[in-house]
Amino acid sequence: MKTLNTLMALALAAGVVTSAEAQTASINATARVLAPIVVGTTEDLRFGDVLQGTNKVVAASDAASGQFEFSGSTSAQVDMVLTLPTDLSNGGILMPINTWSGLRGVNATRGAGTAFVPTDGASILDNLGVAGTDFYRIFVGATVVPGGAQAPGNYTAPIDLQVTYTGN
Numbered sequence: 001m002k003t004l005n006t007l008m009a010l011a012l013a014a015g016v017v018t019s020a021e022a023q024t025a026s027i028n029a030t031a032r033v034l035a036p037i038v039v040g041t042t043e044d045l046r047f048g049d050v051l052q053g054t055n056k057v058v059a060a061s062d063a064a065s066g067q068f069e070f071s072g073s074t075s076a077q078v079d080m081v082l083t084l085p086t087d088l089s090n091g092g093i094l095m096p097i098n099t100w101s102g103l104r105g106v107n108a109t110r111g112a113g114t115a116f117v118p119t120d121g122a123s124i125l126d127n128l129g130v131a132g133t134d135f136y137r138i139f140v141g142a143t144v145v146p147g148g149a150q151a152p153g154n155y156t157a158p159i160d161l162q163v164t165y166t167g168n
Contacts, residue, residue, distance in 0.1 A: 083161075
């Protein structure tokens with residue numbers, strides 16, 4: 001006991017331990033509220049005139065490719081999910097659509113961007129730009145496969161993009 005009292009007295013004298021003082025520290029709680037994702041201009045994927053029995057390809061880099069454009073909070077990570085059709089439709093008449101291609105990225109253009117193969121329902125993770133004027137763009141192309149006796153008419157199908165913040 002005498003040794004313990006001696007050690008405490010030495011510690012008090014050296015200022016290492018103070019029996020009357022409480023020690024405190026503090027941290028900040030922080031959060032960033034993200035701006036809403038804003039969808040800008042979009043363009044349809046345009047196959048134009050198609051001949052019976054002749055496949056028609058529109059690459060993601062072509063002027064007729066489909067385009068999505070959006071912006072949001074700088075550097076925030078987003079999850080993008082494309083919903084892709086398997087057919088174009090003219091009433092109940094179908095024309096297959098396949099072999100998807102894509103380009104994507106911050107301020108991407110049809111001739112440049114990160115190439116990817118769009119897949120129905122697959123998540124694409126990426127970060128938004130760092131400048132307030134940056135836009136994230138996705139360009140999509142595909143191939144239509146009309147049958148040899150494909151019925152004449154106008155065929156359409158929606159291509160949907162869902163963009164959400166991941167919180168990362």
